[in-house]
Amino acid sequence: MVNAKTTGQLSWRRNPALWKWIRRLIWWSACVPFVFQLYGAVFNTLGADPAKELALDTGRWALRFLLLCLAVTPLRELTGIAQLAPLRRTLGLFSLFYASLHLLVYALFLLELRWFEIGDDILERPYITVGFTAWLILAVLGATSPKRMVRLLGRRWRTLHKLVYLAGVLALLHLIWIIRSDISQAVIYGTILIVLLSYRVLNHFKKRAAKAQTTRI
Amino acid sequence: NIEAAERGGAFWTNEALTPYQDVVTYNNFYEFGMDKGDPSRYAQEFEVDPWSIEIAGECDNPATYHLEDFLKPQQLEERIYRLRCVERWSMVIPWVGFPLADLIKKAQPNSKAKYVAFETLLDPDQMPAQNSRFAIIDWPYREGLRMDEAMHPLAFLAVGLYGDYLPPQNGAPIRLVVPWKYGFKSIKSIVRIRFTETEPQTAWNMLQPQEYGFYANVNPNVHHPRWRQDMETRLPRTLFSSGRQETLMFNGYGDQVGHLYEGMDLARNF
Numbered sequence: 001m002v003n004a005k006t007t008g009q010l011s012w013r014r015n016p017a018l019w020k021w022i023r024r025l026i027w028w029s030a031c032v033p034f035v036f037q038l039y040g041a042v043f044n045t046l047g048a049d050p051a052k053e054l055a056l057d058t059g060r061w062a063l064r065f066l067l068l069c070l071a072v073t074p075l076r077e078l079t080g081i082a083q084l085a086p087l088r089r090t091l092g093l094f095s096l097f098y099a100s101l102h103l104l105v106y107a108l109f110l111l112e113l114r115w116f117e118i119g120d121d122i123l124e125r126p127y128i129t130v131g132f133t134a135w136l137i138l139a140v141l142g143a144t145s146p147k148r149m150v151r152l153l154g155r156r157w158r159t160l161h162k163l164v165y166l167a168g169v170l171a172l173l174h175l176i177w178i179i180r181s182d183i184s185q186a187v188i189y190g191t192i193l194i195v196l197l198s199y200r201v202l203n204h205f206k207k208r209a210a211k212a213q214t215t216r217i
Numbered sequence: 218n219i220e221a222a223e224r225g226g227a228f229w230t231n232e233a234l235t236p237y238q239d240v241v242t243y244n245n246f247y248e249f250g251m252d253k254g255d256p257s258r259y260a261q262e263f264e265v266d267p268w269s270i271e272i273a274g275e276c277d278n279p280a281t282y283h284l285e286d287f288l289k290p291q292q293l294e295e296r297i298y299r300l301r302c303v304e305r306w307s308m309v310i311p312w313v314g315f316p317l318a319d320l321i322k323k324a325q326p327n328s329k330a331k332y333v334a335f336e337t338l339l340d341p342d343q344m345p346a347q348n349s350r351f352a353i354i355d356w357p358y359r360e361g362l363r364m365d366e367a368m369h370p371l372a373f374l375a376v377g378l379y380g381d382y383l384p385p386q387n388g389a390p391i392r393l394v395v396p397w398k399y400g401f402k403s404i405k406s407i408v409r410i411r412f413t414e415t416e417p418q419t420a421w422n423m424l425q426p427q428e429y430g431f432y433a434n435v436n437p438n439v440h441h442p443r444w445r446q447d448m449e450t451r452l453p454r455t456l457f458s459s460g461r462q463e464t465l466m467f468n469g470y471g472d473q474v475g476h477l478y479e480g481m482d483l484a485r486n487f
Contacts, residue, residue, distance in 0.1 A: 041456060044455060044456075047239070047242060047243055047253065047254065047453075048235075048239040048242070048243035048253075048306075048452040048453040048454070049243065049253075049306060049450065049452055049453070049454055050454070050455060050456050051454065051456055051459075054456075109456050109459075112459055112461070120445070124440075124444075124445065125443060125444060127443070177443070178443070180304075181247060181251070181352055181353050181354050181424060182247070182251035182351055182352055182353075183351050183353060184251070184349070184351035184352075187351060
């Protein structure tokens with residue numbers, strides 16, 4: 001006989017309908033910052049320098065979604081809820097979405113397509129290079145995120161997608177580089193990133209130790 | 218509202234004014250927060266009455282004035298100055314106030330007085346960011362000028378803008394305006410003015426000496442280590458009008474102040 005309590009617990013953790021709704025909710029919530037940005041841009045409520053405001057806000061959300069994306073795997077492993085796994089892709093793509101907006105705002109409204117200046121920017125302001133590299137990584141990961149690409153790349157897919165950690169580090173560096181005196185955001189996001197990366201490093205060594213032990217036995 | 222006599226010439230640019238709303242909502246006043254909108258959001262309860270100013274250091278008339286008494290005999294004037302921020306944005310603002318030189322003459326600095334040092338109020342209860350572990354400025358905010366710069370007729374103490382008293386976010390009740398220098402030299406909410414023999418410490422220079430010099434003259438030829446300074450964005454801008462324009466030497470006040478720096482290497486003394 002099956003214990004009613006156990007089935008109850010199993011049912012919410014594995015209930016596909018519930019998780020479909022949760023994922024849908026997360027998807028729509030992830031669009032909310034964009035709605036605010038769009039509203040601000042259209043109705044000109046972003047203050048005296050709307051271009052800068054948009055650039056800052058899209059950049060912040062790109063980093064936030066990247067960190068959320070990196071939090072999915074630890075959360076899944078710690079809670080044992082396998083249904084969380086698809087969120088990694090969703091949140092990663094939202095990070096790419098906001099990073100692309102960020103780049104678009106920079107090119108259209110701050111640089112105003114004066115491409116000859118990009119050379120100066122990249123040489124004189126390395127934080128632009130660093131940020132652009134982070135976006136490039138996210139774009140490659142986004143392009144290889146469909147299931148078809150996962151199958152096509154096979155083992156190499158996992159290796160390629162480890163670049164997401166580098167994107168996180170570069171995005172943080174990009175943020176630190178523009179600080180004038182307020183280190184609060186760098187400290188908060190940096191701490192979260194360090195925790196998420198340490199989890200991977202620890203896991204890696206734990207797995208290696210476990211493997212070594214089994215081979216010895 | 219406060220009455221002010223109008224002045225022409227270099228004291229009065231004809232460029233389009235930055236609208237009041239932008240002048241009072243787009244501010245750097247880190248004591249109240251780091252975002253441009255923070256000062257207008259969090260400074261509204263700021264207590265500026267009573268306010269006293271201490272005049273001290275190398276002068277014959279050191280005193281502590283109540284601002285009210287201090288202002289009563291002052292003839293106020295209106296000046297329209299360009300303001301160029303080191304972050305590459307600029308505004309055009311109609312200030313109300315009086316020349317800094319008036320105050321200095323009253324204080325009668327002695328022969329040892331080579332510099333004037335200014336300090337902003339230190340009051341973490343009212344200025345929350347002064348308690349923040351994340352704002353790494355060494356409070357109170359400090360600034361300074363060489364005596365000849367301070368005596369220059371363009372150097373101005375403002376008590377109002379747009380014909381009205383200064384809102385807290387713009388440096389109420391009294392602030393410095395030095396239009397040929399980057400905005401951070403124009404210290405806000407002043408409580409202490411001191412005459413010194415040696416170059417005083419200044420807040421940004423203490424934090425990042427390789428990025429912010431003591432002089433901080435607007436100079437399109439000397440770039441900040443992390444961004445160019447030859448262009449600026451005149452605010453307000455919209456998404457489709459960039460407000461982008463060339464930055465002028467000494468913010469366009471070169472004819473008036475150029476002689477102060479003759480023979481100085483401005484790339485070194487940035």
